[in-house]
Amino acid sequence: MAKWFINMKKADFNGIARKYGVSTVIARIMRNREVRTDEEINLYLNGTPEDLYDGRLMKDMECAVSILKEKIAEEKKIRIIGDYDIDGVNSTYILQKGLELAGADVDTDIPHRIKDGYGLNRALVDRAYQDGVDTILTCDNGIAAIEEIAYGKEKGMTVIVTDHHEVKFKEENGVRIYQIPAADAVIDPHQKDCNYPYKELCGAGVAYKLVRVLLEELEMDPAKAEYLIENVAIATIGDVVNLTGENRIFVRTGLEMLKKTKNEGLKALFECTGIDVENLNTYHIGFVIGPCINACGRLDTAKRALELLNAPGRREAVMMAEDLKALNESRKEMTEKGVERAVEMIETSALKEDCVLVVYLPDCHESIAGIIAGRLKERYYRPTFVLTKTENGAKGSGRSIEAYDMFAEMNRCAELFTRFGGHKLAAGLSLPEEKIGLFRKKINELAQLTEEDMQERVSIDLCLPFEYIDENLIAELKRLEPFGMGNEKPKFAERNLSVIDPRIFGKNRNVLKCRLRNERGMQMDGIYFGDVEDCLKVMEQRKVMPLTFYPKINEYMGKRSIQLEIVNYQ
Structure with missing residues (x-):
């Protein structure tokens, strides 16, 4: 059973509320997310792309850009080698479009999950060499490809790594000895001697930084590449990295851009999956769009997802988007069977x-x-x-x-x-x-895990009486978006809630609705989307119980009402 606890971090909540024009509820939630200093609070609430760090702060960034400038001037052939997931595909697209803007002779390659495996390998290096490629530029991979990069260097090729994964190490007498590939330049914020202030970027974030610096060094307008922030946003959400600091800015900015995207492939994918683009949020990217992009790399080749992003027109885009959606449906069926088999093995x-x-x-x-x-x-x-x-x-x-x-x-x-x-x-x-x-x-x-380590913890931001919940608070909570890893959607709780008339609804019987009444007699609508059968059984047995929830506005046939989305029950 999960252990519930209420965050009790201290701060001058009234002072923060006055200074930043927010309620004490918002002030408490920010403190719970370790957003503490004036600089952090201002960036959290009001951060824009102007607040992003200069990519030159990354180790080897200027070296990599210098090499690329030289290769572009000499009209050398450059190949981007990405990875087969959502981050790898979008990283590849960002570098491809950025280098094309810079006038490079550039093409792309993405490993096949089964034939090639993850990241750079000898077959990909050989393929590039046979195609007359002078320079390999990796994205979302490469930091662990020590032997493969050495092999490429033996063939006389230039290799530049851009990655965001942890650096491999060997432990000798309790001391970690880090292993960095012998590439011509290695850009990865996780290198111990990299002074870049923010370490949580995904591969696409690192790729975008490279593009910005390259265009600036070529005395081109970096604003020409700003539309690629929408791809950074997709990758950041899909790769489930922390939505803090720069990632928060990338995602918040990118989601707004995506609502008006000019990318035919993305527009077609939004359309065929039935997404309400005007209300696009991290859920749509993480659980609808992302799985479709990832399905290519899982069941076919991720090159199809890259082709979708490069679709020249609506007709081609619609056909490709439908294919991706169908692949994801197959993936869902296979996953359910795999989970059932695994659970049976564990339980027996x-x-x-x-x-x-x-x-x-x-x-x-x-x-x-x-x-x-x-x-x-x-x-x-x-x-x-x-x-x-x-x-x-x-x-x-x-x-x-x-x-x-x-x-x-x-x-x-x-x-x-x-x-x-x-x-x-x-x-x-x-x-x-x-x-x-x-x-x-x-x-x-x-493993040195304790029983407590293996007990899931439900972190509650604060107990929130129904009397405090209104449309103003719900509107204010939107300022905390985007939600995701590292900036979880706030959880509120009330202790002794009476559950009135719980019922399961929906064509697929996957929604539970009820009325909730607190100890002071105030009632609100409740809705739950998890294991509805189990939730209904518990509610019918207990009648009065603690719940965690998140308030939202429900609009139906022109009527607006407050609804509590139930997150956890005991």
């Missing part, structure tokens, strides 16, 4: 006793291992690896909980893997099939 074996789950699904399509791992992590609230069978052994993905640094722990048993990479909350790996049992044993022996 000793796996259930492990604090780090290692689940081997040999018949599962390797492309959905990460999604299944995420679903299992949510269900059991434990770090989870899902492995599948491939021609070259086992391959899979991991998803972690807050208390467990997955990438650091994998570094401690790196000798078991043929390849691995990632960050604190997610990772990818390959290893010989015969070492799966050893991996499960060792990763559990190394």
